[in-house]
Amino acid sequence: MSNDLLPIGRFARLCRLSVKQLRHYDDLGLLAPAWVDPSSGYRYYRPEQARDALMIGMLRELDVPLPAVARVLAGQGAAALRDARDRLEADVARRRRALRLLDRVLADGLPETVVSVVEEPARRVRVASEAATPASIAAATGACVARLLAAAEGPPSLVGLFPLDMADEFEVRVALESPSGEDVLPGGPFAQALHTGPYEEIALTVHGVLAWFGDRAHAPAGPVREVYLNDPGSTPPERLETRVLIRLEDVR
CATH class of the missing domain: 1.10.1660.10 (Multidrug-efflux Transporter Regulator; Chain: A; Domain 2)
Structure with missing residues (x-):
């Protein structure tokens, strides 16, 4: 020694x-x-x-x-340090979104969610997917949307597809309705609610729909569908409208 x-x-x-x-x-x-x-x-x-x-x-x-x-x-x-910085920045952005959401709940309470049952038709779509974490979900969704819009034929009809249970890592998918699409979004009975406001607050409406399932002892089936009804490039965030849909697994 x-x-x-x-x-x-x-x-x-x-x-x-x-x-x-x-x-x-x-x-x-x-x-x-x-x-x-x-x-x-x-x-x-x-x-x-x-x-x-x-x-x-x-x-x-x-x-x-x-x-x-x-x-x-x-x-x-x-x-390595640039990658670490990017991850920290994404986490800070996620926490800021969570704080804004918490501030809204503290000020207004949980929103009353009006839920209805609708029968959705099957739709032929093109699908883009990205690996995501809770901190990168917005960026992953944006990347999927960008790829689909680059190949869109006519006015786009976009549907975000998110797992019911978001683990540390999961897959984000976005579907573009297209007659020539190779994938099919299955139809059937869905619980539906209309979310009005920023995309980052959609979690409140999803919570409301899932609470509706719990109140009625229905079984939800993923993925959660978000049907985007406005162009975020020309619509103020507070006026964005999104249909939130969760399939009723035990209703036919």
């Missing part, structure tokens, strides 16, 4: 990390000790490793995920 090696406790204090953190980073392959005592398993570090350890600690304080930290240590710093 070299005399310039530092035991893990002293190295941890030097780098403002805990011994537990250093062990975890070793297990992940982020920061391996310079030497491990084969008889005791005790870890030792070189002083020059402190720079990497401090970098890891700083990036973790900034909520940079560990895979991105590994890329920084591997010399891919600029690209």
Whole structure:
């Protein structure tokens, strides 16, 4: 063992990390000790490793995920940090939308949702899909819409398709009604409500429709359909209208 090696406790204090953190980073392959005592398993570090350890600690304080930290240590710093920044920015935008929604609920309470049962015909469509997370759902939906509009024939009729249960990762789909479409949106009985207002507040209307299902012990079937009735480019957000549809699985 070299005399310039530092035991893990002293190295941890030097780098403002805990011994537990250093062990975890070793297990992940982020920061391996310079030497491990084969008889005791005790870890030792070189002083020059402190720079990497401090970098890891700083990036973790900034909520940079560990895979991105590994890329920084591997010399891919600029690209990894840009990706981490984009994720944080998307998360901040999502939280701001949530705050606006919460402010509305605090001011007005949950909206009264008028729900009716309609029979929807089957529709032939073209479908675009994107992987999404709760933080990126708006961007993923926008990307799907852009692809479909580029190939639209005449005035577009767009339907957003979203899972009933949104996990950490899920698929967003948008359908464009088209006689030449290769996919079919199935018809049948649907619970329907009209949402008026910004797209970011549609969750309130979806909640109202699902509450209607619960009150009547009906079984909902996904995906949630959002039929966009206005052009967001020329309609103020507060006047946008969207049909929210959820299929009644146990009604024929």
